[in-house]
Amino acid sequence: MNYYLDLLVRVLDFAVPVLVMIFIGIFGSGVLIEKGLMHKLSHFARPVFKYTYLPETCASAFLISLGSSVAANTMIVKHRDDGCLNRREVILCTLMNTTPAYIRSIFTYQIPIMLPALGIVVGSFYAFVFIITAVVKIAVVVVASRFFLTENSCNVSDTPESEKISLKTALYRSLQREKKLFLKIAVIYLIMTTFVFILRDQGTFEVLSVIPLADVFGLPPESIVPLTSYIASPILGASILGPMIHSGSVSYLQAMIILMVGSMFMLPLLGIKNIAPRYVSIFGLRLGLGIVTLSTSISIIIRLVILLILLAIAR
Secondary structure, three states, X not given: OHXXXXXXXXXXXXXXXXXXXXXXXXXXXXXXXHOOHHHHHHHHOHHHHOOOOOOHHHHHHHHHHOOOHHHHHHHXXXXXXXXXXXXXXXXXXXXXXXXXXXXXXXXXXXXXXXXXXXXXXXXXXXXXXXXXXXXXXXXXXXXXHHHHOOOOOOOOOOOOOXXXXXXXXXXXXXXXXXXXXXXXXXXXXXXXXXXXXXXXXXXXXXXXXXXXXXXXXXXXXXHHHHHHHHHHOHHHHHHHHHHHHHHOOOOHHHHXXXXXXXXXXXXXHHHHHHHHHHHHHHHOHHHHHXXXXXXXXXXXXXXXXXXXXXXXXXX
């Protein structure tokens, strides 16, 4: 009985401060979105397109993608059907539309969820990888447009301003929209933190020392648990990895390697299960799969390069 009471105290002592930060982050970012902050950030988008041969239509779709990538991609298809965009322009416009999700995730995913779960050092690194991915994709679009496109004057009207709402309304909408997500995260985080603490107390991680994958990347055997969990769900993997970092079971560098290895396996599964169906339904089978493959491949290559750098540092 004393063990379970001590376990509960240790779990709550570790998890409650993290969950409080997650709560503030999720609902705070929801309010910022409701108040139109993302739309105001759209003014930074248009200068990027000055360095490309993409038409103004793509710039307008990019602004819309700050709020909804589905709406933006539907707009691209409409202008393709109208003869405003060719196949290459559609691919590059759509690839550009994937980048706002990385910036948006800083406010809705990295800061409120992953940063508290992984800690300031590893969490900041994880956010940095997302920023690098966005920058590289933008660079790919800029370079490819200069090589494979000619200037296109196709234009559309500006995107209308966001709805003006009061702070009270923004708070209410954020609460209604985000409460299920927070409860789901809280339950998973508490369960998995308890699970990790119990496994550590029972010495279960030592059994995993026979698994060769840990040796390949120079990781401790217990890293297999968060690694495999991350592939299934990044939030689940982070909820397991966080306590390990906190307890010193894995170092900061090892945690970064775990995240990069897990990402390389997770991204193709994510593309097949979640992203491909949406893109195929909008662009058709061949073009939709081609866009998903291109975008996912760039993300995987970036993580592979970062992984190789981390492994070189670890030696």
